Amino acid sequence: MSMKIAADERETSSSKMEEVKVREYDEERHKMEVEKLEKLCEVGQRGKPSLLTDLMGDPICRIRHFHLHLMLVAEYGEGEVVGVIRGCVKTVTKGNSSLHIKLAYILGLRVSPLHRRYGIGTKLVEHLEEWCKQKGANYAYMATDCTNEPSLNLFTKKCGYSKFRTLTMLVQPVHAHYKPISSKIAMLRLPVRLAESMYNYIFANSEFYPKDMDVILSNKLNLGTFIAIPKKNMTKFDLKMGTRLLDEWMPWLRLPSFPDVFRPFGVYCLFGLHMEGKYGKQLMKGLCGLVHNMARDDGGCGAIVAELGLRDPVREAVPHWTKFSWAEDMWCIKNLDKKCEPSDWLTSKSSSPVIFVDPRDF
Known part of the structure; x- marks a missing residue:
């Protein structure tokens, strides 16, 4: 019986994936659907207070501060948006040298809770990576909380990313009183x-x-x-x-x-x-x-x-x-360019303790 159930689940998943189409975001056509999807997903990401989520602003707009950016949606059935992802390509330093490389940043991946475990997230990531390669990106990276196992499993186990650097997000609420500043x-x-x-x-x-x-x-x-x-x-x-x-x-x-x-x-x-x-x-x-x-x-x-x-x-x-x-x-990071030696950045430790966090990434 269990084998039959497993086979039925695979068939259902395959059938559903065939009906899912990945398209470039069209504001006039998709805006309301994407907003609906965002509300379906958890508002406070990583279990943190909604204050921080509100502060970061609308993720639809954030990528527009980059010259090269793209937003994709996954449509199911009669145009229902069941997934969304954003990405951009920028040129950055690798550390330990003055050399620059083209780097893709993947963010804002959302899949409707009613349509998860059907490979929609993987499909969105793969389509976005292909666009990033076409724009000359050598690497791609994403950021998530270390306790976010679903996200880490998707990127490290299914999409080929490796855990790369660990950072700390420091948040200070604004108080009603002023803070004293030294007159010196x-x-x-x-x-x-x-x-x-x-x-x-x-x-x-x-x-x-x-x-x-x-x-x-x-x-x-x-x-x-x-x-x-x-x-x-x-x-x-x-x-x-x-x-x-x-x-x-x-x-x-x-x-x-x-x-x-x-x-x-x-x-x-x-x-x-x-x-x-x-x-x-x-x-x-x-x-x-x-x-x-x-x-x-x-x-x-x-x-x-x-x-x-x-x-x-x-x-x-x-x-x-x-x-x-x-x-x-x-x-987490991934080598998108087969011509690049993976060891030249992925396995190396930077001599500098500083990781520059682009404010457009928030």
């Missing part, structure tokens, strides 16, 4: 071109640093690049002193002009975090406090998020709530 710290906002030069220098040997950093910094959603330095004898209008301090701390910046000082700012996602020197930890906490206070005045901001590598020293300085944070965010 000065905050400076950098012009975009100067910020780009700084990032290119600091993160040259990190992993996943995007080649199009200028696009990120110029995006209307980016609220600025800020650094904190010890104020010492610096007054609010003593811009010259601020510039000399920068020259002393980071002479490679070669400041072309005086940046704005004490301009308040706020972001939802902290990225490109870096600290150094004797007061690095204290200064980083000061920056995080400033972000929090601006977020407190912004009614649309519920939390401040930063994702960092487990070996990144900045982790010790970023305030967060453990119950809202992921202990381990697992990144």
